[in-house]
Amino acid sequence: MLFQRDGGLQVQVRSTIEALRQLAAPGLEIELVDPNHQRLDHYDVIHVFSAINGNYRVLEVATEMGVPVLLSAVLSPGWSRQATWRADIADRLTGRLTKWQVQTSYAQIKRALQLAQMVVALGAAEKQALIEGFKLEPARIQVLPNGIGEQFFHADSAIFRRQTGLEGPFVLMVGAISPYKNQHGLVRALAQLDLPVVLIGRAQHQHQAYLQQLLDSPKVRWLGQLEHHDALLASAYAAASVLALPSQGEVFPLAVLEALAAGTPVVMTDESALSLPHSGFALKQLRWDDTQALCRAIQAFVAAPPPRADVSALVQAFTWQRVAQKIVNCYHMLHERGTRGKPDAV
Structure with a gap:
């Protein structure tokens, strides 16, 4: 349902793809995955945008297939230690009340973050939320802002x-x-x-x-x-x-x-x-x-x-070309490391 509406996330996805293609990095091919017709193990690296809306399933399948994943979390900095503590209690209570047949969105976000080999935060505040709220190791996080056309x-x-x-x-x-x-x-x-x-x-x-x-x-x-x-x-x-x-x-x-x-x-x-x-x-x-x-x-x-x-x-450094080069570096790091199975520290 991603492209059934237009907003910041859709612009981010399209602009990232366009900037990566314009960069024309040697040996790099970029395409938007069609999960209805293509298997994830057709690719060397998968880039998932957003840790919400059920995207954890993509990370689960990619992990099963041994394909490394870069996850742009796109999380609100409101996910503080206290907020995730409350969400964790609510998730456990929901599970017990439903005999673990119902899962909260918090649990899905947490699962996606656990599975990703590398996580992109858009800024320092989001990185702090990932560390404090979801106990993510700082070494697994890359801070890459959105670009500007x-x-x-x-x-x-x-x-x-x-x-x-x-x-x-x-x-x-x-x-x-x-x-x-x-x-x-x-x-x-x-x-x-x-x-x-x-x-x-x-x-x-x-x-x-x-x-x-x-x-x-x-x-x-x-x-x-x-x-x-x-x-x-x-x-x-x-x-x-x-x-x-x-x-x-x-x-x-x-x-x-x-x-x-x-x-x-x-x-x-x-x-x-x-x-x-x-x-x-x-x-x-x-x-x-x-x-x-x-x-x-x-x-x-x-x-x-x-x-x-x-x-x-103030934002002169936020060009898509500069951001794209850093994203390519992340792809190469994952590909060269040959990540398979459980997530490793980056």
Whole structure:
């Protein structure tokens, strides 16, 4: 079901494949596995994206076949020692109540992490969650961030202005339209300001009423869902005064990286694995439900925007080409080690 919708994970998978192919590393062939028609032991290394949604079964089968696996965990940093302790108790209780016929998602995540020969964390916070929450050995973890497409570093704001007719400052929010993403909190925070809010993202059927509630505000303009390669998306980042992402939680949000690449400052949730050194002048991370702090931070960026070149420089190293080379190195490490059977330390 992965590609039945579009979001950050789908962009990560597609962008990784594209960047690896463009890298054209000698002896390396990359393809998306079709598990309905291909066996996993047709490959030398399997790269699994996300430790959730039943992906542990892929790792189990690959392990049985002796194929090493690189797992991009994509886990929330909220998996602390205390959180996993509670989840472990809930899992054991669930098992006993159902005579071990029901398994929790926590148990599946734990199983996937145990089986992977190498685990990718998107940042230091996610690595800490893997170590503290799931007792993963630090030597098995590689920290590799998501990449940013070149088009976001060279985005032209004129495309957005021309197509929308929207002039002057505005706040942009990119992501699925849902209560979890908290677009309503953003609109509420800006209620007293004469500042338009532009939303980009898809609203699923169950969130149509939520979307309509947002559109009832005369300040809100919704552009629907834009393809990731659409020039209008990159242009929207460049034209915006601020990108806001006050969601209840994010792992390593691509929208934030892309906005920064376009030179736009960001106000976002502090429930995230994203950490950029010396970024306080352009990146504010706040409690997701603190509407007053959200309003103040946005006002400050609109009144005194940081130099766009300095903002973009924060993420200059996050190109897909650099990330792809590091991923290739991980593939070679697994392949050359000839990992078979039980996971080894990396």
